[in-house]
Amino acid sequence: MSAAPIGEMSARARDVFRLVVENYLGSGQPVGSQTIARLPGLNLSPASIRNVMQDLEERGLLASPHTSAGRLPTETGLRLFVDAMMQAAAPSAQERAAIEARALGGGPIEEALAATSAALSGLSACAGIVLVPRREPVLRQFGFVPLSHGQALAVLVGHDGTVENRVVDLPRGLPPSALVEAGNYITERLAGLTLREAEARLRHEIGEGRAALDSAAHELIARGLAVWSQDNAARPVLIVRGAANLIDATAAADLERVRQLLDEIEGKEEIARLLDRARSGAGMKIFIGSENKLFSLSGSSVIAAPYHDGEGRVVGVVGVIGPTRLNYARVVPMVDFTAQALSRLMA
Template structure:
């Protein structure tokens, strides 16, 4: 069934439909005709309201969970409401300050992203999502920590204070002093360079025999940079915060849906692809229920917004995921504001 345009509904049908949707999004329970007659000020009897609701149900905009229940919007109804009737409410000064404060925290960029995503999650009562390209760290210090006779931990300290570790294999019988010699060379020579710049520099220096490194130290230098460079720029960074907020009082009545959603959130590659699809265009993307395959089974909605730098480049995507019963009018502007805040952070 094709959903009718909003302008094809009568004024009475639009008013009843809007009240049903807003009441359902607020309470999470189907809305009956008697309830509408008490709160709407429409001057319609419950019988007249029931007739209008029946017409809206036949149009595929409302549905009744069971015969004696009130009505609730279908996914098509929610789409019509979001696209044609929703009146957005801008984030409050307190909400904006909370998001900006977390984005402005000192430390590595990824920590600021995680903190901002957590703030968005808390304010929206959804799970917060942010997807950004993997950034190349700038080297400040490099070290090796022996783990066993054939393995060592390569420790990279970035210029932003971030610390990451990778395990590298050691050639048989390697001199323990080679670990320190390789670390000294990397830290002294490559500080201030990105990994790709450092790797090119090492290749040139070793090829020209400009560095007095023995064979063992050379192997460590090459392996250390190789293991760090393997995934740099290969995969985006996806941060998910606030999954626990998806388990609220209403969700306990539908535990199967919540379990399905939490399982889907584990598939980060699929989520990354979904968010990446929101990169094109300026507007916020809203995926309602089965409109996206990933979250069709759990009946969830995703709101996502591209993060654009001042020059127009897309430098990430931020969004939330929650039940289709979202307060779209409040959450959509909140996602928009978070995207604008992160644009300044990632520029």
């Protein structure tokens, strides 16, 4: 049966459901009627609680793994709890300070993003993930290093200190001196420009006949610039920190699920495409278990929030991957605060 909206549940059913979910999220174990009956404020007998639990199971909100076991929330139940019942707990001053220290500690952007993801992982006990902004680096220095016959390594140094390498194919008949000449030309004439601006200027100067390079060097420069533009446009970069946090005491009893989850995390391109969906909205995205095909086998959840540049444009996504029983009330605000800190970093 499909789950009823929260407004169609009685106050008693809502209270029992909330307590079952909160206790399950804390322990990772099915919750029995005796456990709920011992909690303060409910004033129901174990028999009455079992009847309510049975009704909630028929509504598709709870499930019983064994005949004599307690209940645990289904993915539908977790979604209802997160959307309609969860009482979020703001990050503590210490948690906020730890996140901001990593995000705003200075250094290259990628290092700050990696450090922030590691801090979020440690605080949430999940795997921290961050999708790096698709930013075109601003050229500071550029060079070519010969590798073998027909190939060279293009080395780009950005104004923020980042260094990236790409392998490029060399034009036929290119003399060795052209590698030095091409690198010097880019550094002298195109430094301070983004890749797109550098390509546009190169085309303009070739068209005006002002580029003092032969045709082979022209082609080499065009290839060297194009490989970065194509790569940055097509490949979002994903940083994952703290995957070991996913192997906890309760996960040890389900090693196959953990193995599947770690395999899924290794497929960073798939996760990057999943997170890319969070770019389309202004707020938090929460994917619970099979709501996303990528994690349908391992039964994992993803909490992700976009972060923005100084002009308010979404430039990346930060979040966590964890078991479906993670502490949503604590982790959701923590991810949101981290996104705010990264937005300040990008401003």
